[in-house]
Amino acid sequence: MQMVKSQFNNAIEWHTVLKSGNRVFIGSNAAVPNALIDSLITDGKKIEDLELIHIATFGKNKWALPEYKNRFKVNTFFIHGDAVRQAVDEGRADYTPCSFSRISTLFSDSTLPLDVALIMVSPPDSLGYCSLGVSVDIVMSAARNSKYIIAQINPKMPRTAGHSFLHISEFSACIEHAQDIPEMTVVEGSxxxxxxxxxxxxxxxxxxxxxxxxxxxxxxxxxxxxxxxxxxxxxxxxxxxxxxxxxxxxxxxxxxxxxxxxxxxxxxxxxxxxxxxxxxxxxxxxxxxxxxxxxxxxxxxxxxxxxxxxxxxxxxxxxxxxxxxxxxxxxxxxxxxxxxxxxxxxxxxxxxxxxxxxxxxxxxxxxxxxxxxxxxxxxxxxxxxxxxxxxxxxxxxxxxxxxxxxxxxxxxxxxxxxxxxxxxRHLWVPDYQKHFPTDVPEFGDMQLQPIIIDAEKFYLRPLNPSDERRLQEFFYSHTKETLRLRYNYIPQNMTREKSCDLVSVDQSKDIALTIVQQEGSRTRIEAVGRYYLYPEKSCEVAFVTRETNQGKGMAKRLLQEMIYIASARGLKKMFAMVKSENKAMIFVFEHFGFKRVFNADPGEIELVRHLYSPAMGDEIQNAEKGTVQ
Incomplete structure (x- = not known):
């Protein structure tokens, strides 16, 4: 490769390394060699029809301005900055889609052969090695595959570790010019x-x-x-x-x-x-x-x-x-x-x-x-x-x-x-899917709440229509005894239609909550609690827990949440109908202040908790804490 002697503090003799029609790479991101660009614009006026190729470049990107459209044709792999974006929008510049990992092969296999790479580096160390500093990305690949490397040596460029070094002898020409590294302040959150x-x-x-x-x-x-x-x-x-x-x-x-x-x-x-x-x-x-x-x-x-x-x-x-x-x-x-x-x-x-x-x-x-x-x-x-x-x-x-x-x-x-x-309209969902997902307003901004139960991490959230298959699997995991205690009989099946009805809930009226175990993309329902809204501001409560998790406190947590929600919504009463032999469930309800009331069926216990009172705020607070007045 023909070399031009490296030079410090001197103007670049552009005609020795560049010809009209060449393809030129410009350094990336916060390492745009602006002094080289300025020199090319000022001192290389007789060189025309240059294709300038780059990814994101921070700064004014003056080479993309309309006044230079006859000298420079921009070809970018990533549109960034007003000048480049405007040039692409107006058809003065090209956008070439390519993943960053594959851009280097476009240079190395001569799909997009490079004549010159304009880069910015740190000052050389005692051995003559300069660092590409804050932007190695595709700059190293461009430098390795260009006929000529022209460098702007910037005393303000950080010296970074890794595969970021080029020896000064590899530069066909270079100038020393101090340039502040463009800063991007941390964006204020919302x-x-x-x-x-x-x-x-x-x-x-x-x-x-x-x-x-x-x-x-x-x-x-x-x-x-x-x-x-x-x-x-x-x-x-x-x-x-x-x-x-x-x-x-x-x-x-x-x-x-x-x-x-x-x-x-x-x-x-x-x-x-x-x-x-x-x-x-x-x-x-x-x-x-x-x-x-x-x-x-x-x-x-x-x-x-x-x-x-x-x-x-x-x-x-x-x-x-x-x-x-x-x-x-x-x-x-x-x-x-x-x-x-x-x-x-x-x-x-x-x-x-x-x-x-x-x-x-x-x-x-x-x-x-x-x-x-x-x-x-x-x-x-x-x-x-x-x-x-x-x-x-x-x-x-x-x-x-x-x-x-x-x-x-x-x-x-x-x-x-x-x-x-x-x-x-396109049959992506079946006819029986009639309801769209709704949030539980009382959960606030975060509808997914991580919880620790028995030293294990789970998530509490609303049931939603996409849980249809998961609820069906949950149903079929139950023993006959669990089904009998929950439904007062042993249902034989859970169709997708029925499961869809159970997970498609208007959470602003009824409530359906679940505790799930989440491992990556694998989700398993561990417990479900729901209440059904009745007239006169009352609701019926029920819950069921996977057998392997019974006795760990999941039902208590679900009931605690439902008491809070019902109280916040101004309901007056919560009630539950429980098989008299279901001692564990009766215990959970009584733990939260539900009282037994007369029920003509000796095989079933009715439990009631009154919510609405002048001290409703205390009720809500106690429900949050899981305590009973």
Missing amino acids: KISDRIAQYVAMLVSDGATIQLGVGKIPDAVTRYLHTHKNLGVHSEMISDGIAELMQKGVINNREKTFHPGKTVTSFCVGSDKLYRFVHNNPHVEFYPSSYINKPANIAKNKDMVSINSAIEVDLSGQVVADSIGYQFHSGIGGQVDFVEGASKSIGGKPIIALPSTAKNGTISRIVANISEGAGVVTSRGDVHYVVTEFGVASLRGKSVRERALELIRVAHPSFREGLLQQIR
């Missing part, structure tokens, strides 16, 4: 992003390895991981939240099964504090995207949790992430890489997290069909979880009917009925 983050944090177990992007939701997630233990990081990017968790010891990479003891990434974007954190930090290693984003490498991490966002998700689970209708908005990025990698990881969890609505609540982002012109980035078969501020939709192993009901449940309540009506 009520919605915090709720989403709380649900996401529930899916992250101690010892898991995580991948996070940038934005309100990822920033919020890190704030809800502070009580976790022994987390690891394998992520295409890291931000301030990751650095803070490392400093607190929450992230120590101790239980990682790939690069144990190290946080590995391909680039970082954040505050100056973050850049100072990664500088000469041996605990954070930067590698090319071809390595970090390689699904096979991601899958080597046990309990890998990938957390990515989307523009919309349809009711079959298809994820749109790079376009809004016909308008391209961003790029594929690393979403497909990490979804695939996490799905192949032992215990892995690919998560798509997004707000339920857009445009101030006027548009649902959970949709029956993806918007016309929009493209699917992640297929319906690859996503395990979709999280909104209304909960967690578990899709792995679910039929189209089940996943549609799961996703309707986490859609905004204003759109749930309409979504159910839309998919009924």
